[in-house]
Amino acid sequence: MSRVLLAGAAVTFLIVLVATAPDTRPVASTSPQVVHRSGVQDGPGLRALQARYKTLSKRLSQLKPSQPYILVDTARNRLYVKRQGEVVLDAIASTGSGTILDKPGDDTSQWIFDTPRGEFLVQSKLTKPTWIKPDWAFIEEGLGVPKNADERAEQGVLGDYALGFGKGYFIHGTLYTRLLGKNVTHGCIRLNDTDLKGVYTLARVGTPIMIF
Amino acid sequence: MNLCAILALFALTTPSWGKDLEAFPNLNLNDPGSVKEATRVLEEELKLAARPHTYVLIDLVGKTIHIKGRGVELHHMPLVQWSVGSWEKLTGVHRLVARPQVVRRKIEPGKGDEQEPISLTDMPADYDLSFASGLTINVAPLAEKGNLVQGIAFMGKAWWRRLKNWTSTIGTGQPSSSAAQLEITVSVDHAQSLAWSLVDGMAVLIRRSADR
Numbered sequence: 001m002s003r004v005l006l007a008g009a010a011v012t013f014l015i016v017l018v019a020t021a022p023d024t025r026p027v028a029s030t031s032p033q034v035v036h037r038s039g040v041q042d043g044p045g046l047r048a049l050q051a052r053y054k055t056l057s058k059r060l061s062q063l064k065p066s067q068p069y070i071l072v073d074t075a076r077n078r079l080y081v082k083r084q085g086e087v088v089l090d091a092i093a094s095t096g097s098g099t100i101l102d103k104p105g106d107d108t109s110q111w112i113f114d115t116p117r118g119e120f121l122v123q124s125k126l127t128k129p130t131w132i133k134p135d136w137a138f139i140e141e142g143l144g145v146p147k148n149a150d151e152r153a154e155q156g157v158l159g160d161y162a163l164g165f166g167k168g169y170f171i172h173g174t175l176y177t178r179l180l181g182k183n184v185t186h187g188c189i190r191l192n193d194t195d196l197k198g199v200y201t202l203a204r205v206g207t208p209i210m211i212f
Numbered sequence: 213m214n215l216c217a218i219l220a221l222f223a224l225t226t227p228s229w230g231k232d233l234e235a236f237p238n239l240n241l242n243d244p245g246s247v248k249e250a251t252r253v254l255e256e257e258l259k260l261a262a263r264p265h266t267y268v269l270i271d272l273v274g275k276t277i278h279i280k281g282r283g284v285e286l287h288h289m290p291l292v293q294w295s296v297g298s299w300e301k302l303t304g305v306h307r308l309v310a311r312p313q314v315v316r317r318k319i320e321p322g323k324g325d326e327q328e329p330i331s332l333t334d335m336p337a338d339y340d341l342s343f344a345s346g347l348t349i350n351v352a353p354l355a356e357k358g359n360l361v362q363g364i365a366f367m368g369k370a371w372w373r374r375l376k377n378w379t380s381t382i383g384t385g386q387p388s389s390s391a392a393q394l395e396i397t398v399s400v401d402h403a404q405s406l407a408w409s410l411v412d413g414m415a416v417l418i419r420r421s422a423d424r
Binding site: 045046049050052053054056057058059060061063064065069071073074075076085097098099100101102112117118119120139140141142182183184208210211212 | 233234235236239241242244247248250251254255257258261262264265266279281282283284286287314316317318319321322323327329330331332334405408409411
């Protein structure tokens with residue numbers, strides 16, 4: 001038993017030595033030096049700076065999502081689900097067209113069909129979603145806006161699943177799979193059936209969605 | 213307590229440190245000025261990463277533009293070259309006043325399917341970004357090889373800016389406000405990609421380098 005304890009202590013000691021050893025990485029020749037000398041010289045000052053840098057790096061690292069998150073590249077129309085920085089799902093998407101549509105009877109107001117950029121959260125997960133057509137969907141088609149709410153409901157156009165991320169924006173399916181990879185939507189994010197099912201399975205309510 | 217338990221306890225209680233935790237893997241940890249600059253940027257970034265917004269980090273040392281959120285890199289693009297007027301004015305968080313203008317196509321009701329969406333190629337490649345802090349970033353696309361006219365145009369523009377700054381300084385006896393200026397050159401694709409990814413009010417951080 002004492003031998004085991006002795007061996008354990010020796011291994012622990014070695015790990016402590018390695019973990020606390022000063023960084024002896026060589027100076028990278030391609031890394032230019034900053035001109036703003038702070039008066040900090042080698043020694044305790046430098047070590048304090050290094051420790052501060054490492055602490056801050058660790059704190060930044062801790063802000064990264066530990067659970068899967070969704071990343072959307074609107075310029076290249078790609079959606080990724082990542083976990084700890086690793087891609088677990090890579091999908092071709094369709095995002096906002098960036099076009100504009102005038103609001104009838106209002107010269108100063110218009111709809112802009114951009115996919116919003118920034119960080120959002122999955123707020124809802126729906127199966128067999130019904131599209132409640134907004135005003136712009138009728139106006140764009142040159143139709144009048146119905147007064148009866150029932151006339152807005154359309155089945156089967158959003159695919160089997162939809163993930164809402166606020167203000168009426170969803171990740172959903174599409175009938176127009178030939179348009180995947182293009183900026184053609186009114187702000188929502190479209191996927192094919194297989195990828196949509198994958199995202200629906202991996203994401204939970206509260207999963208972050210980062211869009212750029 | 214056996215050896216495994218000791219090692220497991222040690223692993224859980226010892227702060228780990230690896231390259232993957234480093235915010236700037238290209239940092240020369242033996243140079244106090246570089247570490248101090250990296251620490252300054254990290255302190256600013258931690259505040260931005262704690263909020264649900266995407267932000268931009270222009271790393272003049274690593275010659276890379278990073279689009280980030282929550283400390284996660286969403287996208288990056290290489291910087292070909294850069295030059296700067298005043299080092300001191302690059303510190304802090306710079307808020308973009310307005311993203312570069314893009315000509316949006318208007319949807320004609322009843323002809324929705326015929327409208328061409330905007331795409332990356334519609335984005336400008338040569339533009340100025342103004343920030344609430346007074347900083348201006350001039351984004352210039354890399355002249356295509358052999359395109360003499362384009363090359364001369366870019367050089368002329370750069371000289372014109374310098375001449376304007378110089379005459380302003382001579383005229384007022386004060387350093388020009390436009391001295392808070394960073395000129396960056398990226399490929400055409402990356403200039404357009406950056407313009408696409410920016411949003412009004414977006415925060416930009418700059419990691420400075422001595423390599424002017």
